[in-house]
Amino acid sequence: MDPGAPARPAPRRRRASGGLRELRRSPVTVLLAAAVAALALLPLGYIVRYSADLGWSGITELVLRERVAELLWNTVRLVGGTVVVCAVLGVGAAWLVERCAVPGRRVWHVLLVAPLAVPAFVNSYAWISLLPGLDTYGGALLVVSLSYFPFVYLPAVATFRGLDPALEETARGLGLSTWAVFRRVQLPQLRVAVLGGSLLIALHVLAEFGALAMLRYPTFTTAIYDQYRATFNGPGATALAGVLVLLCLVLLVAEIRLRGRRGYARTGAGAARPVRPVRLGALTGPALLALTGLVGLAVAVPLSSLATWLVRGASTSLDVPELLATTGSTLGLAAVAAAVTTAMALPTGWLAVRRRGPIATLLERSTYLGSAVPGIVIALALVTVSIRAFPWLYQTVPVLLAAYAILFLPRAIVTVRAAVEQSPRLYDDVAASLGASAPDRLRRVTLPLLAPGIGAGAALVFLAVVTELTATLLLAPTGTTTLATAFWSASSALEYGAAAPYAVVMVLLSAPATVLLSRDARRGLTT
Amino acid sequence: MSALTVFDVTKSYGSTPVLTGIDLHVPAGTTTALLGPSGCGKTTLLRIVAGFDDPDSGTVELGGRVVAGDGRGVPARRRGIGFVPQEGGLFPHLSVAANVTFGLPRRQRRDRGRVAGLLALVGLDAALADRSPHQLSGGQQQRVALARALAPEPSLVLLDEPFSSLDASLREETRRAVAEALAATGATAVLVTHDQAEALSTASQVAVLRGGRLVQLADPRTLYRSPQDLDVATFVGEAVVLPADVRDGRAHSEVGVLQLERRTADGPARVLLRPEQLRLTAPAPDLPTALVRTVDFFGHDARVGLELASGRAVSARLEGRDLPEAGDAVGIVVRGAALPFPAEGPDDALVSGPEVRTEDAPADLDATWTTAGR
Numbered sequence: 012m013d014p015g016a017p018a019r020p021a022p023r024r025r026r027a028s029g030g031l032r033e034l035r036r037s038p039v040t041v042l043l044a045a046a047v048a049a050l051a052l053l054p055l056g057y058i059v060r061y062s063a064d065l066g067w068s069g070i071t072e073l074v075l076r077e078r079v080a081e082l083l084w085n086t087v088r089l090v091g092g093t094v095v096v097c098a099v100l101g102v103g104a105a106w107l108v109e110r111c112a113v114p115g116r117r118v119w120h121v122l123l124v125a126p127l128a129v130p131a132f133v134n135s136y137a138w139i140s141l142l143p144g145l146d147t148y149g150g151a152l153l154v155v156s157l158s159y160f161p162f163v164y165l166p167a168v169a170t171f172r173g174l175d176p177a178l179e180e181t182a183r184g185l186g187l188s189t190w191a192v193f194r195r196v197q198l199p200q201l202r203v204a205v206l207g208g209s210l211l212i213a214l215h216v217l218a219e220f221g222a223l224a225m226l227r228y229p230t231f232t233t234a235i236y237d238q239y240r241a242t243f244n245g246p247g248a249t250a251l252a253g254v255l256v257l258l259c260l261v262l263l264v265a266e267i268r269l270r271g272r273r274g275y276a277r278t279g280a281g282a283a284r285p286v287r288p289v290r291l292g293a294l295t296g297p298a299l300l301a302l303t304g305l306v307g308l309a310v311a312v313p314l315s316s317l318a319t320w321l322v323r324g325a326s327t328s329l330d331v332p333e334l335l336a337t338t339g340s341t342l343g344l345a346a347v348a349a350a351v352t353t354a355m356a357l358p359t360g361w362l363a364v365r366r367r368g369p370i371a372t373l374l375e376r377s378t379y380l381g382s383a384v385p386g387i388v389i390a391l392a393l394v395t396v397s398i399r400a401f402p403w404l405y406q407t408v409p410v411l412l413a414a415y416a417i418l419f420l421p422r423a424i425v426t427v428r429a430a431v432e433q434s435p436r437l438y439d440d441v442a443a444s445l446g447a448s449a450p451d452r453l454r455r456v457t458l459p460l461l462a463p464g465i466g467a468g469a470a471l472v473f474l475a476v477v478t479e480l481t482a483t484l485l486l487a488p489t490g491t492t493t494l495a496t497a498f499w500s501a502s503s504a505l506e507y508g509a510a511a512p513y514a515v516v517m518v519l520l521s522a523p524a525t526v527l528l529s530r531d532a533r534r535g536l537t538t
Numbered sequence: 539m540s541a542l543t544v545f546d547v548t549k550s551y552g553s554t555p556v557l558t559g560i561d562l563h564v565p566a567g568t569t570t571a572l573l574g575p576s577g578c579g580k581t582t583l584l585r586i587v588a589g590f591d592d593p594d595s596g597t598v599e600l601g602g603r604v605v606a607g608d609g610r611g612v613p614a615r616r617r618g619i620g621f622v623p624q625e626g627g628l629f630p631h632l633s634v635a636a637n638v639t640f641g642l643p644r645r646q647r648r649d650r651g652r653v654a655g656l657l658a659l660v661g662l663d664a665a666l667a668d669r670s671p672h673q674l675s676g677g678q679q680q681r682v683a684l685a686r687a688l689a690p691e692p693s694l695v696l697l698d699e700p701f702s703s704l705d706a707s708l709r710e711e712t713r714r715a716v717a718e719a720l721a722a723t724g725a726t727a728v729l730v731t732h733d734q735a736e737a738l739s740t741a742s743q744v745a746v747l748r749g750g751r752l753v754q755l756a757d758p759r760t761l762y763r764s765p766q767d768l769d770v771a772t773f774v775g776e777a778v779v780l781p782a783d784v785r786d787g788r789a790h791s792e793v794g795v796l797q798l799e800r801r802t803a804d805g806p807a808r809v810l811l812r813p814e815q816l817r818l819t820a821p822a823p824d825l826p827t828a829l830v831r832t833v834d835f836f837g838h839d840a841r842v843g844l845e846l847a848s849g850r851a852v853s854a855r856l857e858g859r860d861l862p863e864a865g866d867a868v869g870i871v872v873r874g875a876a877l878p879f880p881a882e883g884p885d886d887a888l889v890s891g892p893e894v895r896t897e898d899a900p901a902d903l904d905a906t907w908t909t910a911g912r
Contacts, residue, residue, distance in 0.1 A: 441629075441686075443589075444687075445615075445620075445640050447640075
């Protein structure tokens with residue numbers, strides 16, 4: 012009898028059968044999570060359904076047109092160009108800040124994350140209002156890249172911190188130069204982080220509407236919007252949305268395959284020893300110049316442009332009560348959306364940890380899939396569905412909240428999930444053995460442990476809603492303006508001065524989230 | 539304090555049996571160690587006793603009350619069982635004081651004197667009361683976890699590998715503090731461990747689990763001196779196992795003619811010696827000789843690897859003084875008697891039929907040892 016032999020298949024079987032049995036023990040939670048997943052998949056389902064209704068000939072007629080080919084080319088070259096530029100900027104900046112002896116590394120880190128506090132459409136407004144000639148491919152590439160390169164920079168920084176310095180020291184000991192160490196040791200290990208960040212950027216660029224509309228650079232999103240404005244919910248807009256969703260799905264599949272290989276990167280508790288940074292010597296000057304240039308373009312230009320317009324606009328058209336009222340309604344809307352979305356995230360996040368299994372994974376992934384659909388498509392789907400199925404819901408706050416939930420659920424789920432993971436079942440067991448009843452355990456153990464995660468998730472959703480433009484434009488009830496839509500209507504009318512105050516408030520509100528993000532990457536260093 | 543009785547408990551996950559027919563009695567006020575390699579089901583048994591899992595069949599009785607089985611399942615929170623998980627499991631959002639008083643009624647939770655008393659019980663300074671769990675060392679966390687478990691005066695304390703995450707120096711100190719606290723409160727305790735030294739030194743009774751079955755339940759000395767079979771013998775300590783020929787109640791082996799601990803039929807057999815029973819002398823014509831291969835010096839003692847004339851490798855444990863060098867030829871003198879086991883072979887099962895049970899081990903010797911120990 013070999014007791015070791017049958018031990019191997021046991022845990023796997025336990026998980027499979029236990030998963031189902033355990034799922035049955037929490038039917039209400041499963042039901043709630045399934046409803047959330049269904050809502051998240053609604054826009055995708057709408058696109059599929061609509062395409063099926065159109066039929067093959069209908070689709071070919073609408074899609075195989077010169078205009079679509081032109082949009083496709085515009086979109087693809089913008090996505091490709093942005094990804095390349097962002098990868099170079101992000102990895103280069105991360106290497107300088109994390110591995111080189113540049114003065115003021117902490118300050119540079121914060122400054123390099125700062126562009127995330129400026130919504131892309133605000134950045135684009137800041138540039139085009141300064142240089143009206145930027146309505147070209149080059150202009151769009153510049154503005155979008157400056158807005159999105161932190162998405163590569165942040166994971167690259169985190170990876171640099173997680174890399175075992177011993178590897179680099181060994182390589183140096185083997186006689187490799189600094190450049191060779193970067194190319195042969197660091198870069199291969201950065202691959203997953205850079206690819207992940209690049210895919211995220213690609214998805215964002217596909218979904219980007221405000222910035223590109225402002226720059227008058229036509230892509231699928233702007234074309235869908237124009238179609239929608241012209242013909243309301245005609246088949247043209249939906250067919251374009253179908254192509255756009257298809258592009259997103261291709262990227263998603265790539266992302267899922269990449270995620271499968273993520274075990275390749277080191278996931279341990281970060282570097283134990285501090286790294287001795289590379290001395291740049293005579294190259295310190297050029298390195299500082301490069302960082303200054305990047306931060307100048309990505310942060311200083313938009314902020315000073317905003318400041319200029321704010322000063323100019325203040326003398327003529329600053330309507331303080333209006334600004335306050337809009338800020339108030341935006342904050343209210345964002346607060347409600349944050350509460351609703353976080354509440355929706357709880358069952359899914361809890362199941363994903365405590366009832367691990369294929370069903371829980373499916374429910375969780377559904378929400379990710381749903382939120383990868385561009386906001387303009389989600390809005391279009393909700394408009395159509397609400398008009399057809401629930402006309403009394405059309406142009407009401409609940410529909411807008413549903414759109415926010417679909418868009419931002421993953422942010423809440425990720426944080427809730429992490430919080431549940433940090434509160435293992437063990438604490439529940441110990442509390443039970445000490446005589447605490449189930450409601451008692453929820454109050455004294457589970458909720459206090461989850462509270463920071465729930466709060467962080469809600470804050471992330473809140474801040475995302477404050478600067479959300481696309482879905483709000485299409486779905487906000489008549490008469491409801493948010494900071495983003497007020498900014499949009501002013502700047503679309505070329506009233507740059509009137510738009511500036513709204514942009515400034517949005518930037519100020521986004522700043523805390525940005526600080527959180529930069530701290531998060533820092534934390535990777537110490538824990 | 540109550541006695542714990544586990545009767546015929548069986549548990550399986552899917553079609554994989556984890557526990558099969560476990561019978562275990564823990565007398566009130568004593569400590570029993572569940573000893574076994576990882577995956578033997580010891581933690582599952584602990585969770586069933588605690589009420590975190592239900593047995594498929596069989597019963598668990600606590601102080602004469604059935605708490606699991608027979609269609610009854612008393613929930614964990616009503617069992618009055620203190621649980622000390624592997625790495626302490628202190629609530630990270632609560633201070634040490636709040637952790638320790640977690641299981642007390644609301645009015646008593648503010649009683650600083652109570653907190654200080656409980657901390658003193660596990661050998662900790664009352665100044666730690668306001669710290670957060672993450673500010674404590676691993677050993678301190680374990681002690682706080684024990685204080686938390688003891689606070690509501692449970693009828694039974696369960697400890698799940700409480701020392702396995704500690705490093706060697708801390709482990710011994712923490713183990714002693716835990717043993718003292720358990721003794722001071724007169725608690726009935728069950729300790730799960732895979733470390734035989736920990737089990738032998740902490741518990742008054744050791745239950746050896748293997749493949750989901752309880753193989754032997756005995757006090758530590760009996761377990762070490764009269765293991766049920768050679769597997770248990772090698773699991774609870776280093777062993778020298780030699781083939782021998784039994785004639786007239788004596789075993790003729792490579793290391794000489796040995797006295798036997800118990801009577802066995804004449805014929806081929808295997809005998810068990812412990813390394814500390816081998817003494818090395820200068821080689822002499824009337825002594826079995828061996829060649830010293832290795833010497834592992836530990837300070838307080840040493841392990842000497844020997845190669846017998848047949849080429850068989852065995853080890854001896856010697857005091858740290860007067861050690862031979864590798865390459866020396868030495869003579870072997872055996873102190874004390876050997877324990878006989880059936881000879882190896884395909885008919886193993888048949889031979890092991892009338893195996894001597896633990897209870898039948900030489901009673902006189904056992905008695906002297908245990909009385910001397912108490």
